[in-house]
Amino acid sequence: MAATALAAPQEASKRRAREIKKIVIGLLFISPWIVGFLWLTLYPMLASFYYSFTEYQILAAPKWIGLANFNEMFFHDKLFWTSVGNTLYYAVISLPVGTVGSILLALLLNRKVRGMSFYRTLYYVPTVVPAIASVMLWAWILNPSVGLVNFLLSLIGIKGPGWFNDPYWAKPALIVLGLWGMGGGVVIYLAGLQDIPTHLYEAASLDGANGIQKALHVTIPLLTPTIFFNVVMGLIGAFQYFTQAFVAQGAFGGPLNSLLFYNLYLYRNAFSYYRMGYASALAWVLLVFVLIVTLGIFRTTGRWVHYGG
Amino acid sequence: MAANTLKARVDGRAARRRQVRYYGKLMGRGLTHAVLILFAVIFSLPLFWMISNALKPNAEMFVLPPRWIPSQFLWNRFPEAFTYIPFALYTWNTLYIAGYNVVATVISCLLVAYGFARLEWKGRDVVFALVLATMMLPYQVTLIPQYIIFSRLHWVGTFLPLTFPAWFGNPFLIFLMRQFFMTIPPELTDAAKIDGSSELGILWRVFVPLSKPAIATMAVFTFMWNWNDFFWPLIYLTNQNQFTLSLGLYNFIGFVARTEWGLLMAASTMMTIPPVILFFFAQRSFIEGISLTGIKG
Numbered sequence: 001m002a003a004t005a006l007a008a009p010q011e012a013s014k015r016r017a018r019e020i021k022k023i024v025i026g027l028l029f030i031s032p033w034i035v036g037f038l039w040l041t042l043y044p045m046l047a048s049f050y051y052s053f054t055e056y057q058i059l060a061a062p063k064w065i066g067l068a069n070f071n072e073m074f075f076h077d078k079l080f081w082t083s084v085g086n087t088l089y090y091a092v093i094s095l096p097v098g099t100v101g102s103i104l105l106a107l108l109l110n111r112k113v114r115g116m117s118f119y120r121t122l123y124y125v126p127t128v129v130p131a132i133a134s135v136m137l138w139a140w141i142l143n144p145s146v147g148l149v150n151f152l153l154s155l156i157g158i159k160g161p162g163w164f165n166d167p168y169w170a171k172p173a174l175i176v177l178g179l180w181g182m183g184g185g186v187v188i189y190l191a192g193l194q195d196i197p198t199h200l201y202e203a204a205s206l207d208g209a210n211g212i213q214k215a216l217h218v219t220i221p222l223l224t225p226t227i228f229f230n231v232v233m234g235l236i237g238a239f240q241y242f243t244q245a246f247v248a249q250g251a252f253g254g255p256l257n258s259l260l261f262y263n264l265y266l267y268r269n270a271f272s273y274y275r276m277g278y279a280s281a282l283a284w285v286l287l288v289f290v291l292i293v294t295l296g297i298f299r300t301t302g303r304w305v306h307y308g309g
Numbered sequence: 310m311a312a313n314t315l316k317a318r319v320d321g322r323a324a325r326r327r328q329v330r331y332y333g334k335l336m337g338r339g340l341t342h343a344v345l346i347l348f349a350v351i352f353s354l355p356l357f358w359m360i361s362n363a364l365k366p367n368a369e370m371f372v373l374p375p376r377w378i379p380s381q382f383l384w385n386r387f388p389e390a391f392t393y394i395p396f397a398l399y400t401w402n403t404l405y406i407a408g409y410n411v412v413a414t415v416i417s418c419l420l421v422a423y424g425f426a427r428l429e430w431k432g433r434d435v436v437f438a439l440v441l442a443t444m445m446l447p448y449q450v451t452l453i454p455q456y457i458i459f460s461r462l463h464w465v466g467t468f469l470p471l472t473f474p475a476w477f478g479n480p481f482l483i484f485l486m487r488q489f490f491m492t493i494p495p496e497l498t499d500a501a502k503i504d505g506s507s508e509l510g511i512l513w514r515v516f517v518p519l520s521k522p523a524i525a526t527m528a529v530f531t532f533m534w535n536w537n538d539f540f541w542p543l544i545y546l547t548n549q550n551q552f553t554l555s556l557g558l559y560n561f562i563g564f565v566a567r568t569e570w571g572l573l574m575a576a577s578t579m580m581t582i583p584p585v586i587l588f589f590f591a592q593r594s595f596i597e598g599i600s601l602t603g604i605k606g
Contacts, residue, residue, distance in 0.1 A: 025428060029423055029424030032478050033478045036476075040451060044452075125588065130536065151374060
C-alpha cells in the first residue's frame with residue numbers, strides 16, 4: 001500500500017519527464033521548419049500587415065497613414081480595377097475551358113486504351129517547359145503575320161487576330177498558352193478517376209445504367225472533390241499569375257495594361273515604384289480573397305480534401 | 310428440323326448482334342484513339358515547331374506556308390547561342406542554385422517530415438495543421454518584408470535569398486514526405502529501437518533507404534521548380550554575372566529584338582531539354598507526386 005502510494009507520484013513525474021523529452025525531440029526534428037516559419041513567414045506576415053497601413057518607400061521609415069492605401073485602391077486607383085478585371089477575365093475563361101478539357105481527356109485516357117502512358121506523357125510534357133521558353137515559343141507561333149496559328153486559321157478562311165500585338169487578343173493569347181499546359185490537370189483528374197472504386201460502376205451496370213448515366217451519376221459526383229480543389233487552386237493561381245504575362249508584356253511590348261494582372265500590378269508597385277506600403281496592402285487584399293474563396297469552398301463541400309493518410 | 314432452323318436463326322441473330330456490338334466497340338475505340346492522337350499532335354506540335362525553328366535558316370522562318378522540315382539543319386545555332394549570350398555561365402548559375410536547393414530541401418524535409426510522421430509528441434498535429442495552412446498562404450504576403458530582411462543583410466544581389474531558405478524545408482514536400490513515411494510499417498522501427506538506435510539513426514538507417522522513390526520525387530520537383538523559376542531570380546539577382554537561364558534569356562530577348570528568332574528558339578530548346586529529359590526519367594515519381602498533392606508542375 002505505502003509502496004504504491006509512494007510510487008504513483010514518482011511514476012507521474014517520470015511520465016511527465018518522458019513526455020517533455022518527446023516534445024523536445026519532436027521540436028528539434030521540425031526545428032528547420034520552425035525557424036523558417038518564424039523568420040520568413042510569421043514575422044513577414046505581421047510586418048506586411050503593418051506596412052499595409054503605411055506609406056513606405058524603403059529609404060525612409062514607414063509612415064502610418066491608416067486606411068489610406070485601401071481607400072486609394074478601392075475608390076481611386078483605376079489600374080487596381082484593371083488588374084482585377086484582367087485577372088478575372090483570364091480565370092473565367094481559362095478555368096472552365098481547362099477543367100472541361102482536362103476532364104474529357106482524362107475520361108478518354110481512363111478507358112484502358114492502349115498506349116495510355118504514351119499519351120499521358122505527351123500531354124504532360126508542355127507543363128515542364130520553362131515559362132520563359134514557352135512564352136517565346138508561343139509569341140512566335142502566334143505571330144500575327146507569319147505565325148503557325150494564323151496560318152492554320154487562314155486555311156479555313158479565318159483572318160487571325162493580332163494576338164500579343166492587340167489589346168483585345170493579348171489575354172486570349174495567354175489563355176491559349178495556359179491551355180497548352182492542361183496536361184497537369186489531366187494527370188490530376190486521371191488520378192481522381194482511378195480512385196473511384198470499380199464496384200460502383202458494376203452496381204450501376206446491374207441497374208442497367210448506360211455509359212452516359214454512369215458518367216453523370218458515378219464519375220462526375222465522385223470527381224467533384226478533385227474538380228473543386230483544382231478550380232480553387234486555379235482561381236488562387238490566377239491572382240498569382242506572373243511570369244508569362246510579365247515576359248509577354250516586357251519582352252514583346254504587350255499592349256499597355258491589357259496584360260496587367262493582379263500580381264504584376266503588385267510587383268510594379270513594390271519593385272518599380274518602391275511603394276512597399278501600397279504593395280503590402282495589395283498582398284493583404286489578395287490574402288483575404290484567398291481566405292474567402294477557400295473557406296467558402298470548405299463550407300460548401302466539407303470534404304474536398306483527401307489527405308489520404 | 311424446324312426446331313433446328315429456328316435455333317440457327319436465333320443463333321444467327323445473336324451472332325449478328327454480337328458483331329454489331331463488336332464493331333460498335335471497335336468504332337468507339339477508334340474514335341477514342343482518333344481524339345487522343347489529335348490532342349497528342351496539338352500538344353506536341355509547338356515543341357516540334359520550336360526545334361524546327363531552332364534549326365532552320367532565317368529565310369525559311371518567315372515564309373508562308375510554313376516550312377515544317379528545314380531544308381538544311383543549322384546545328385551551329387546551338388554553339389552560336391552559347392557565344393551570343395553567356396549561356397554556359399547562366400547554366401552554371403542555374404545548376405548551382407537548383408543543386409543547392411535540392412540538397413538542402415531534401416535534408417530539411419526529411420528531418421521535419423520524420424518529426425511529423427513518426428515521432429509522437431504533444432501538439433504535433435496542431436503544428437502540422439499550421440504547416441498545411443502555410444501551403445495556402447500566397448507568397449505575396451511575405452514577399453516585401455522578406456525582401457527588406459534580405460536587403461538589410463546585404464543578400465540582395467547574391468544567391469543567398471534563392472538558396473538559404475531551402476534549409477527551412479518546403480511545406481508541400483514536407484507533406485509529401487510525411488505521407489510517404491506514414492506508409493512505412495511501425496514494426497520496422499521497433500526492431501531498431503530495441504537495438505538502441507537514436508531517432509536520427511532510425512531516420513538515417515531505416516527510413517531513408519526505404520524512401521528512395523519519395524526522395525527522388527522531392528529532388529525532381531525541387532530541381533524543376535528552380536530550373537524554371539523566373540520570379541525569384543528577377544527579384545533578387547541584380548548582377549548580370551549571376552543571372553539564371555530564365556532571367557538571362559529574358560534579357561536576351563530585348564537584346565536580339567525580333568531579328569534573331571532562330572537563336573532565340575535554339576536557346577529555348579536548350580533550356581527545355583533538361584526538364585523534359587528529367588521528366589522522362591522520373592515520370593513515375595512525377596505522376597505520383599502530382600496525384601498525391603494535387604500540385605501542378
